[in-house]
Amino acid sequence: MNGISGKALAKRILDSTGSSKLTLALLALLGVGVAIDYLSEAHVVWWLTIPLAACACNLVAAIATNGVFRSQLPLLVFHLALLALIVLLAAGQLTHLKGKAEVVEGGTFEGDLVDIEAGPWHINRLKQVRFINEGFSVDYAPGLRRGATRNRLRYLDEDGIGRQMEIGDNQPLVLHGYRFYTSFNKGFAPMFLWHRKGAAQAMTGAVHLPTYPLREYEQARKWTIPDTGSPAWVMLQFDEVVIDPEKADRFKLPKDHTVVLRVGDRRWELRPGESAELPGGRLEYDGLRGWMGYTVFYDWTIPWLLAACLTAVGALGAHFWVKLRAKPW
Amino acid sequence: MNELILLWAALVAYVVAGSAAIFAVVWKRRPERFVLLLMVLGLILHTASIVVRWERLGHGPYITMFEILSSNIWSLMLAFAIAYWRLPALRATAAVVMPILFVMMGWILMTNPDEGHLPATYHTVWLFIHIGFGKVFLGATLVALGLAGVILVRPTARGQRWFGHLPASERLDDLAYRCMALGFIFESLMLVSGAIWAQDAWGRYWAWDPLETWAFLTWLVLAIALHARVTYKLSPRVGAVLVVAVFVIAFLTFFGVPFISTSAHKGAV
Numbered sequence: 001m002n003g004i005s006g007k008a009l010a011k012r013i014l015d016s017t018g019s020s021k022l023t024l025a026l027l028a029l030l031g032v033g034v035a036i037d038y039l040s041e042a043h044v045v046w047w048l049t050i051p052l053a054a055c056a057c058n059l060v061a062a063i064a065t066n067g068v069f070r071s072q073l074p075l076l077v078f079h080l081a082l083l084a085l086i087v088l089l090a091a092g093q094l095t096h097l098k099g100k101a102e103v104v105e106g107g108t109f110e111g112d113l114v115d116i117e118a119g120p121w122h123i124n125r126l127k128q129v130r131f132i133n134e135g136f137s138v139d140y141a142p143g144l145r146r147g148a149t150r151n152r153l154r155y156l157d158e159d160g161i162g163r164q165m166e167i168g169d170n171q172p173l174v175l176h177g178y179r180f181y182t183s184f185n186k187g188f189a190p191m192f193l194w195h196r197k198g199a200a201q202a203m204t205g206a207v208h209l210p211t212y213p214l215r216e217y218e219q220a221r222k223w224t225i226p227d228t229g230s231p232a233w234v235m236l237q238f239d240e241v242v243i244d245p246e247k248a249d250r251f252k253l254p255k256d257h258t259v260v261l262r263v264g265d266r267r268w269e270l271r272p273g274e275s276a277e278l279p280g281g282r283l284e285y286d287g288l289r290g291w292m293g294y295t296v297f298y299d300w301t302i303p304w305l306l307a308a309c310l311t312a313v314g315a316l317g318a319h320f321w322v323k324l325r326a327k328p329w
Numbered sequence: 330m331n332e333l334i335l336l337w338a339a340l341v342a343y344v345v346a347g348s349a350a351i352f353a354v355v356w357k358r359r360p361e362r363f364v365l366l367l368m369v370l371g372l373i374l375h376t377a378s379i380v381v382r383w384e385r386l387g388h389g390p391y392i393t394m395f396e397i398l399s400s401n402i403w404s405l406m407l408a409f410a411i412a413y414w415r416l417p418a419l420r421a422t423a424a425v426v427m428p429i430l431f432v433m434m435g436w437i438l439m440t441n442p443d444e445g446h447l448p449a450t451y452h453t454v455w456l457f458i459h460i461g462f463g464k465v466f467l468g469a470t471l472v473a474l475g476l477a478g479v480i481l482v483r484p485t486a487r488g489q490r491w492f493g494h495l496p497a498s499e500r501l502d503d504l505a506y507r508c509m510a511l512g513f514i515f516e517s518l519m520l521v522s523g524a525i526w527a528q529d530a531w532g533r534y535w536a537w538d539p540l541e542t543w544a545f546l547t548w549l550v551l552a553i554a555l556h557a558r559v560t561y562k563l564s565p566r567v568g569a570v571l572v573v574a575v576f577v578i579a580f581l582t583f584f585g586v587p588f589i590s591t592s593a594h595k596g597a598v
Contacts, residue, residue: 020560024553031549038542098533145446169449170529181532295532302534309521313514320510327503 011065018061026055045093056086074319081312088308092301094119099296101180103133104189104206105289109180113296122298129175131155134164136292138186138251140243144213147248149182151292178298185293186251187212188219188236190259191286194226195275202284203227207234208291212251213243225263228280235260236288237269253288261285332385333442335378336399340434342371343406347427354424354491361413361420368410375403391460392445398437400460401467401583405430408468409475418496419504422475425482429471455526462519466512467579473508474576476501477569484566502565505572506558512575513551520544543582551575 016022030051037047059079063069069076099113111126118124132154139147149168157163158176167173173180188209193202205226209219220235238254261268261276261283268276270285346367349360379399383389390396409426412419480498482488495501523544524534535541554571557563563571 020556024556024560027549027553027556031546031553034537034542034546034549038537038539139449141446143446146449148449148452170453172529172532179532181529183532297528297532299534302528305534306521306525309517309524313517313521316517317514320514324507324510 014061015065017057018063018065019058020062020066022058023055023062026051026058030055052086052089056083059083059086072319072322074315074322077315078312078319081308081315084308085305085312088301088305092119092299092305094121095123095298095300097122097124097178097296097298100183100185101294101296102185102208102291103131103294104191104208104291105133105135107206107291108132109294125176126178126296129178131173131175131180133292136182136186136290140249140251142245142247144243144245146184151182177300178296181295181297183293183295184214185211187215187291188253189289189291190234190236191289192225193284193286194228194281195284196227196281199281204286206289206291209234209236211293220260225278225283228278230263230278232283233260233262251290253290257288259285259288332378332381335374335381336437339371339375339378340438342367342374343402343427343430343434346371347423347431350420350423350427354421361417364420364423365410365414368406368413372403372407372410375399375406379403386444386447388447388451389457391451391456392447393441393443395437395440395442396445397584397587398433398440401464402430402433402437404464405433405468405471408465408471412472416504418500419472419476421492421495422472422479424491425478426471426475429474450530453526453530455522459519459522459526462515462522463583466515466519467583469508469512469515470572470576470579473505473512473572476505476508477572477576480505480565480569481573498565502568505568506555509551509555509572509575513548513555516544516548516551520548539586540582543578543586547575547578547582550578 030048033047033051059082063076063079063083069079097116097118099116099118101109101113103109109129109131111129113126134152134154136149136151138149141147151167152164153167153173154162154164155173155175165173167180168182189206190209192205192207194205195202203226205223207221207223209221212219220233223232223234224230225232236254236257236259238257240254240256242254243249243251258269258271261270263276263278263283266276268274270276272285272287275282275284346364349367350364352358353360353364379390382396390400409423409430413423479488479492479495480501483492483498523541527536527541528534550571554568554575557571558568
């Protein structure tokens with residue numbers, strides 16, 4: 001008796017969980033969750049996660065209990081594809097990575113990101129990724145409206161073969177699953193050489209000044225002199241118009257400039273090749289380069305998500321084709 | 330200047346066509362051939378206007394409010410003209426559909442026709458695919474809206490006078506459902522192609538920016554409408570209300586959100 005009532009209870013629960021009336025309520029709940037997340041400043045992932053998880057449970061129960069799925073294969077495939085989408089989205093969220101990187105022209109990306117956001121199960125393999133920024137150009141239309149970005153990179157592919165490519169808008173570098181996109185963040189980077197007393201070789205340091213032209217009048221920042229840990233302040237000074245707002249132009253380095261260096265209460269204005277004598281060594285200003293900002297994205301589920309989406313839409317189309325052609329328009 | 334003259338000529342043709350269609354409903358005349366010819370004439374003139382502007386600017390009509398209104402008036406008129414031609418049962422729905430297009434035409438006359446800047450992320454075939462799917466979705470939804478409007482107005486004395494000769498509301502409701510089903514497929518394709526574009530344009534396939542959020546909400550409301558039909562065996566009137574709800578949200582998504590949002594989806598920065 002208990003076994004039968006247990007089975008009947010389980011069936012009742014499953015039927016209720018798979019009810020299409022519950023589907024409507026859960027879809028509405030998902031809509032509310034999306035609206036709340038959209039309107040609130042703090043984006044709490046649970047507004048979406050809970051309704052999606054509930055929808056997934058409802059979907060599994062519906063597929064298990066509703067006879068219409070057994071008689072209409074395209075409808076079943078569509079709903080299975082939706083379920084696959086939810087599972088893949090969850091897997092993607094747990095294993096994804098987003099971040100930003102900045103690499104000076106002539107410099108190497110060595111796996112360091114800023115502004116990292118990663119899922120708890122992301123296995124970080126960024127240290128396997130290496131590329132050299134060989135230079136970039138950014139076009140501007142009149143009115144300082146950004147046009148095409150072109151960035152030449154040299155890298156070792158996953159087979160260890162040296163390659164070169166040009167990335168830019170809509171064209172990323174993909175290495176070990178990580179996708180590197182050029183961003184609108186780029187700017188000037190005064191380069192310094194720190195000649196420590198008694199050292200055979202100088203150490204290089206680059207100061208990535210705030211993005212240009214977005215922060216045109218804020219071309220200064222604090223910096224730590226390599227090897228010493230000493231704080232410094234660096235500002236780039238130039239009078240020329242680097243990007244002419246009146247005509248089509250390109251991002252370029254100012255030809256005539258000086259760099260203001262402050263360490264403690266001492267101040268220098270340096271041109272390329274000039275140095276500042278500091279305790280422990282000499283800091284030489286080596287010249288100006290550009291730096292490019294990259295958006296980095298990792299999500300192994302992308303091709304599977306696309307496959308699930310296309311399967312869902314194909315099945316939906318097949319379902320409506322069969323259903324609607326039974327009666328003429 | 331030529332493009333504006335062509336556009337205004339097209340709008341005149343549309344307005345005369347729409348007015349004739351409304352006249353046909355109110356005074357029980359049937360100048361359907363005349364209406365269809367004028368729609369086609371308007372579409373030819375409008376196409377020429379869009380082509381001339383495209384040739385001049387080097388990009389299509391998808392940047393400024395003027396361009397988006399122009400291209401959507403074109404695509405919605407095309408969708409309705411096809412439905413008008415192929416489905417005689419819904420020709421009288423022009424009395425519902427054309428006033429909506431009149432509003433859009435009035436709106437475009439008040440917008441600035443100056444050119445905008447084509448963002449670098451718009452140089453991709455996915456732009457055309459994404460927008461194309463969106464236009465089919467909105468066109469299908471507009472046709473459904475016309476049918477829904479007739480169903481809702483019909484119970485009134487005036488509605489009975491104007492639309493009494495059309496097939497039963499159940500038949501119109503079935504036609505509206507078919508249009509919504511078509512719309513659902515194409516809105517799904519629009520979202521997928523948009524995500525493909527977004528991945529390489531902005532380094533992520535989905536970020537809940539305002540346009541993405543509203544487009545998803547539109548999809549969700551459409552899914553709820555289609556599900557509700559199956560679950561509750563809705564009456565034609567209730568089904569019609571759901572169609573109106575979908576269209577309102579879709580309209581806000583297409584014509585409201587892009588112009589109050591400064592997110593990257595607009596191509597800003």
